[in-house]
Amino acid sequence: MQATYRPTLVLTALLTVLLGGLPLVGPAAAHAMPAVAGTSTDTSTDGISWSVTPADNRQGTGRANYAYAVEPGDRVRDALVVTNRSAAPLQLTVYGTDAFTTPGGHIDLLTAEEPATGLGTWITFRQGTLDLDPGESAEVPFTLRVPDDATPGDHSGGVVTALTQQVGDSALTVDRRLALRVHARVAGDLAPGLGISDLSVTTDVSANPFGTVTSTVRYRLTNTGTARLVPTESVTVAGPAGASWLGGTATASESASGELTEILPGSTVERVVEVRGVRPLVRAEATVRVDGLVVGIGGGGVTAAHDAASGWAVPWALLGLVLLAVAAAVVIPLGRARRGRLWGRPHETGRA
Numbered sequence: 126m127q128a129t130y131r132p133t134l135v136l137t138a139l140l141t142v143l144l145g146g147l148p149l150v151g152p153a154a155a156h157a158m159p160a161v162a163g164t165s166t167d168t169s170t171d172g173i174s175w176s177v178t179p180a181d182n183r184q185g186t187g188r189a190n191y192a193y194a195v196e197p198g199d200r201v202r203d204a205l206v207v208t209n210r211s212a213a214p215l216q217l218t219v220y221g222t223d224a225f226t227t228p229g230g231h232i233d234l235l236t237a238e239e240p241a242t243g244l245g246t247w248i249t250f251r252q253g254t255l256d257l258d259p260g261e262s263a264e265v266p267f268t269l270r271v272p273d274d275a276t277p278g279d280h281s282g283g284v285v286t287a288l289t290q291q292v293g294d295s296a297l298t299v300d301r302r303l304a305l306r307v308h309a310r311v312a313g314d315l316a317p318g319l320g321i322s323d324l325s326v327t328t329d330v331s332a333n334p335f336g337t338v339t340s341t342v343r344y345r346l347t348n349t350g351t352a353r354l355v356p357t358e359s360v361t362v363a364g365p366a367g368a369s370w371l372g373g374t375a376t377a378s379e380s381a382s383g384e385l386t387e388i389l390p391g392s393t394v395e396r397v398v399e400v401r402g403v404r405p406l407v408r409a410e411a412t413v414r415v416d417g418l419v420v421g422i423g424g425g426g427v428t429a430a431h432d433a434a435s436g437w438a439v440p441w442a443l444l445g446l447v448l449l450a451v452a453a454a455v456v457i458p459l460g461r462a463r464r465g466r467l468w469g470r471p472h473e474t475g476r477a
Contacts (some may be wrong), residue, residue: 180204190306201269209257224281226392244282277313278351318350319430326411327476328438354417356407360398364406409438
């Protein structure tokens with residue numbers, strides 16, 4: 126999902142979203158802002174600063190973001206607290222929008238120019254703008270209305286506060302946004318799922334005939350289910366049929382593993398994994414396994430996906446060394462034989 130921009134010059138300079146106290150940076154973000162407890166704060170060099178935090182009410186206290194277990198047709202009333210921490214008045218717009226996981230693995234929100242089609246359409250504010258004097262705080266109520274035909278599973282979005290400023294006398298405007306995530310799990314059968322596609326492996330060339338190399342494994346990982354997932358990947362690169370090298374003294378199989386960031390339903394991340402210490406044995410076989418843990422209200426189990434692909438891993442330096450050895454084994458004996466024939470030939474003598 127790519128960000129779009131209006132034909133007039135509009136720059137989204139900052140988007141900071143809080144996920145459990147962790148700032149989430151989108152592709153249009155200038156930099157990540159620090160998050161403290163359940164508060165997300167925008168601080169900048171021009172002295173303009175404000176913070177957002179979930180209100181303390183019957184939905185919860187001391188929350189980092191918003192999370193609801195709901196049924197189709199439910200209505201949830203909640204509020205956002207916004208504080209002007211700068212020395213100048215602020216006029217902010219407030220609205221709801223959809224969340225997604227970027228190809229790079231970050232949680233992001235749609236830009237203001239992109240219409241929401243998911244949870245963002247469930248959120249309505251009593252007021253669309255907010256005027257705050259220096260140091261003033263305001264509680265901004267909103268309602269989350271779950272559609273009667275909402276599908277079971279996890280739906281994610283955010284509540285956004287935005288400040289739009291014009292840069293000097295130019296037509297360029299800066300849209301600075303500060304947001305908190307909203308999660309809603311609609312009751313029903315949860316169906317977690319993962320899919321791996323476009324898997325490939327390429328292997329470096331080494332000048333050392335007896336050295337190891339690095340294989341690079343690329344693939345696309347898609348959350349094909351209805352639940353939020355935190356995946357753990359395991360990537361292994363081996364020689365043909367798991368073969369070993371030099372009589373088994375060094376294994377041809379190396380692996381890399383690690384936990385990835387959360388992937389929202391319907392989102393795809395592009396993975397690039399480097400596996401070091403691989404022995405080039407003409408062909409390299411890459412195997413990827415990803416286990417996904419369901420996160421969110423009530424958990425929900427696990428799911429997994431796996432795939433395999435192969436690519437060339439030619440040990441050119443070793444082949445060159447072997448060819449030199451073969452050439453030497455052939456040329457040197459031939460040379461010796463030729464010199465022997467020359468030395469063994471009888472000398473001719475002249476007649477008087």
